[in-house]
Amino acid sequence: MKNKGKHIALGVYLLLTALPLLAGIVYAFLTSIGLTDGLSKGFTLSHWLWAFQTPELWQSLGFSIYIAAMALGLALGLAFTMISFFRFELEKGVLSRVIYMPLAIPAAVAAFFSFQMLSASGLLSRLLYQIGWIDSISQFPELINDAWGLGIILTHALMAFPFLTLVLLNLYRSKRLSELSELAATLGAKTKDTQMKVIFPILMKGIMPTLGLFFLFILGSYEIPMLLGRQDPQMITLLTLRKLQRFDLTVIPQAYVVALFYVLLVLLVMLLGLKGEKIRAYAD
């Protein structure tokens, strides 16, 4: 009886996690080599060759990594600045409450909000016009649908930094950094030494798993680049869907090639992360 319950539970778990994922990947792979639908002419490697012969996929992968790294770097910088300058304010007062507010904003809304703020006719542009910094709409710098993905990076960074700040704040308490700083001071460390040799390394180590997850979240994000990005270069999720939802059905296998490459990339990041974890675990 007891074992029956266990088997049912683990069965449901597999049915809802591994099975759909595996089934999806198998179908995607078969389609990518031309073995599934009626449109294809049988086994072919042409779709995989397409990936190697044209730069589209590589540009998209590169662009996605660039966006995720930049946004995360910016967010992390902001978060560290926050807890260096405003740690007291983050514990008490208005800031301690409003820092949670961005967590109530979904990506779809964040994308729309950024669009309204940063576009050429947006609120920021109007403000600059009113105070006389620009004379016409065309003078406002391109922050939306720009080649460098500035709008995407900025929006992701603004969404991520309050969360990262809260994680750092939590680490600050749980790792007893105030006490450790005092200890370092009694051992003769200057403020700067304490910051660089005690606080920063401990926080960085603690926040690594969160950073890894956020990197993957931004890498696979969709709403924000959809509204704020341009068609070329395009983040990987958008490229996948553009090819999947084309009227030209012969492009669909390419969509799956892109998606499978993405899975490989994620697995690689994960393996690196897990390996890092293990090395750290041994070091401890």
Added chain:
Amino acid sequence: MRIKPILLFLLIILLVLPFVVLPFLSLVKGYRFPQIWPEEFTLTHWGSLFQQRFGLGKSLGLSALLSLSVAVLVTLLGFFTSRHVAYSPYKNRWLLMAYFPFILSPVVYGAFLLYYFIHFNLNGQLLGVIMAQVLLIYPFTIILFTNFWDHRLKAFEELSITLGGTSWQTFYKVLLPIAKKIMLLCLFQSFLLSWFEYGLTSIIGMGKVQTLTINVFYFVGEANIYFAALAACLLILPPVFILYFNKKWVLR
């Protein structure tokens, strides 16, 4: 030079700005560059919530129904199945699978699943979107609940049994009361995950299941920023409400 108070002030402005700008945009009319202050404020956009032809009221109801069903379903499923995952000798290997849907991006996961949803005729339907969201959010509840089933809880179960309790009594009188808090947390968080979801919903729902997130982009596409802002306001209302009562319920 006291620069810190100024920075703090700007920071607070930045953090609350969306909660000012979005309601503002939902209340204005004929708002064109380079105006900062609009010609006219109006309640007509909000009034359209009660008019059928715009479909916003219906969209709100649909989103609420969808997210509630998904939240209840995954919380119950997660609670019962996570116990066996957590107590398995291969816990970590089992758990790895639960991370995939999110780190793989809901959109890519959706692309993989689409064929099967079309095959079973579930695409473009509410039921299909519920199922797809369950596939996405259920693994998250497993991650949440496996921390709950620890040695201490196992000891509580054993204690109850040696004191003469049956499995049902142990479940009902011990596990459920202790689990109440985390189940509530799970319910709220999975509700929000569903409420915020866009990518998977748009792929499987094919634009026919018009949730609020879908509508934000629909109205942006129609260049109707007032309605898009209104839909955005409706989207952030429940999380703000939940945040007001308990910060933990929103922090993921």
Added chain:
Amino acid sequence: MSYLKVEHLSKYFGETPVLQDLSFAIEKGKTLSILGKSGCGKTTLLKILAGLLSMDEGNITLGEQQMNEVSPAKRGVVYLYQEPLLFPHLNVVKNISFGLEIKGWDNSLIASRCIEMVHQLGLQGHEKKMPEELSGGQKQRVAFGRAIITNPAVILLDEPFGNLDVQIRGDMQLFFKQLVSAYGITTLFVTHDLKEALKVGDQMALMTEGQLKTYQSQKEFLLDPNTGAGEELAFWENLKR
């Protein structure tokens, strides 16, 4: 006359033997102290006796009845953990009455038994408190009371005083001894503390790496060099000189 009897009990985890051919018996109403270091298999033994783990070989009898296949809920063997695991959602009285309520006792009967037990435990005035409002010693008393009130055939104690301060620890050992003798409950007590084993136990045993050695008397136990008692005695003798 032995009450709890264990014969040739063995347990393997995979290929590794955890308990090897254990045999012992406890007389009714007496306490057997088992001295053993952590990792010697003490907890595994207790969980097998409670029915929470299965054994690979052996025989357990309680009174006249064979226990091998009896479910944990029906054994009347209560296992007490190292920490006084109180149900966090129940107050003192509700924790104590848990076992009786589960058995479907009449409410007025439960109430009268609880009043009696709270008095025994010296917890008057704390009846409505929640676990987090109690001190370590008070929690331990509640845990004892909760076990004893169900009138179990056997109580198994897994280092129950390990988390207490030295001062309270001594009091609780004494208190526990009085409590089990008042209710005439057969007890198996495991600890890694030599003095505690001697203080609480009527019968003695030593466990090392999954094997158990029993002794006829406390004196025999003290004379065995393996228990470490000799060394301790010698230390005190030296100090006196």
